[in-house]
Amino acid sequence: xxxxxxxxxxGALALAAAPxxxxxxxxxxxxxxxxxxxxYQDLHANPELSFEEVETAAKLAARVRALGFEVTEGVGKTGxxxxxxxxxxxxxxxxxxxxxxxxxEQTGLPxxxxxxxxxxxxxxxGVMHACGHDTHMAAWIGTAQLLAERxxxxxxxxxxxxxxxxxxxxxxxxxxxxxLYTRFPKPDYVLAxxxxxxxxxxxxxxxxxxxxxNVDSVDVMVPGVGGHGAYPHTTKDPIxxxxxxxxxxxxxxxxxxxxxEPAVVTVGSFQAGSKHNIIPDEARLQITVRSYTDEARxxxxxxxxxxxxxxxxxxxxxEDKLPVVTVSDPYTPATYNSPEFTDRVxxxxxxxxxxxxxEVPSVMGGEDFSQFHRADRENVESLIFWVGGVRQSEWDxxxxxxxxxxxxxxxxxxxxxxxVIATATEAxxxxxxxxxAKR
Numbered sequence: 348x349x350x351x352x353x354x355x356x357x358g359a360l361a362l363a364a365a366p367x368x369x370x371x372x373x374x375x376x377x378x379x380x381x382x383x384x385x386x387y388q389d390l391h392a393n394p395e396l397s398f399e400e401v402e403t404a405a406k407l408a409a410r411v412r413a414l415g416f417e418v419t420e421g422v423g424k425t426g427x428x429x430x431x432x433x434x435x436x437x438x439x440x441x442x443x444x445x446x447x448x449x450x451x452e453q454t455g456l457p458x459x460x461x462x463x464x465x466x467x468x469x470x471x472x473g474v475m476h477a478c479g480h481d482t483h484m485a486a487w488i489g490t491a492q493l494l495a496e497r498x499x500x501x502x503x504x505x506x507x508x509x510x511x512x513x514x515x516x517x518x519x520x521x522x523x524x525x526x527l528y529t530r531f532p533k534p535d536y537v538l539a540x541x542x543x544x545x546x547x548x549x550x551x552x553x554x555x556x557x558x559x560x561n562v563d564s565v566d567v568m569v570p571g572v573g574g575h576g577a578y579p580h581t582t583k584d585p586i587x588x589x590x591x592x593x594x595x596x597x598x599x600x601x602x603x604x605x606x607x608e609p610a611v612v613t614v615g616s617f618q619a620g621s622k623h624n625i626i627p628d629e630a631r632l633q634i635t636v637r638s639y640t641d642e643a644r645x646x647x648x649x650x651x652x653x654x655x656x657x658x659x660x661x662x663x664x665x666e667d668k669l670p671v672v673t674v675s676d677p678y679t680p681a682t683y684n685s686p687e688f689t690d691r692v693x694x695x696x697x698x699x700x701x702x703x704x705x706e707v708p709s710v711m712g713g714e715d716f717s718q719f720h721r722a723d724r725e726n727v728e729s730l731i732f733w734v735g736g737v738r739q740s741e742w743d744x745x746x747x748x749x750x751x752x753x754x755x756x757x758x759x760x761x762x763x764x765x766x767v768i769a770t771a772t773e774a775x776x777x778x779x780x781x782x783x784a785k786r
Contacts, residue, residue, distance in 0.1 A: 387485040394447025397512035414495040423521030427509040436503025440534035443487035444513035450475040453758040479542035489772035501783035516679040519718035543733040547742040548763035550735030552707040559682035562713030563636040564675040573628035589630035611637035682717035685728035736762030
């Protein structure tokens, strides 16, 4: 997931709340937990990059096939679809993402990844589950096991998917393009969770409506007329033009967006020139753009193109040598949690996990889970929620200012995996049983 934490200031919500309700489902999760933690450690030690999750997919596909699911591999390149039909009723889809990140692990764990790979950059690197997808997959297997054992308690069709390439924002779209909603039962409800690096272990957080943002990557090539740095009057300096663009871009959020509507325009890279006394003939900007609504996204992207052109014209560049603005496609759409569906699910989880479920602010990170709702907004209700992963001892120290917590994507991120897996497995299983309960 391309997102940094979920919420600050949770000190008052540290999980000293009343103990959660015990029942046979919780006992079953506890019984399965040692095997799920073993699976998690194996997945953690053997991560694979986006669209390269071949071993991971095969390993997990074999497990759900043994549980009685109809399993199809290779959906959207490396994705897995597992279907269990159990009479009349709703279609519920549960999703976990599989890919790791090009990060050299520095957790010091005995099962730390030592994998190496060459990503799209062409530079060999370490590979790590620095975003917690290994906990997602372990809980996905735990949920599959429990629901397969409890077929007498539910009716309908269960579709469980393992999605590739979430980290590059392309896996969900690839599965949909490969017939996820046509070759397989189309879901009425889609559920997922994500571990959280800025919340205590066992915390469940949710947002209604927009939960995560549109994510756009924009490249701007700014032409100029190069020359000697001692004779700038003979040039059109693209560094000055690009610097003016960077400064002017700040007004998009500050002066063109409604102050009550969140938006981000961040220039993450400014590249130009090679020597002190040479004015180059071009400069390049790389920009990340975050928004929630389609209308806000259009305003920001149109504004970037307008400002780039305007600053170049103001600098005296001719019409045939204006900046080239490229918006990467596909982009990651904003993730939307269906409000009524979210209320229904969270009402059940608040009863089950007393004192551990809280509504949290939306964030400007991105998640391509959004594609599953966006593919059929009229008929597919969706919800992704957070499960805190910070060990309580570390959380307490962080609240005292003694340590700084690592974020998702950090080489030091190591969630309290047993708590994350147990909480998520119970939450997903209980919610699915409620949605598909025999009436």
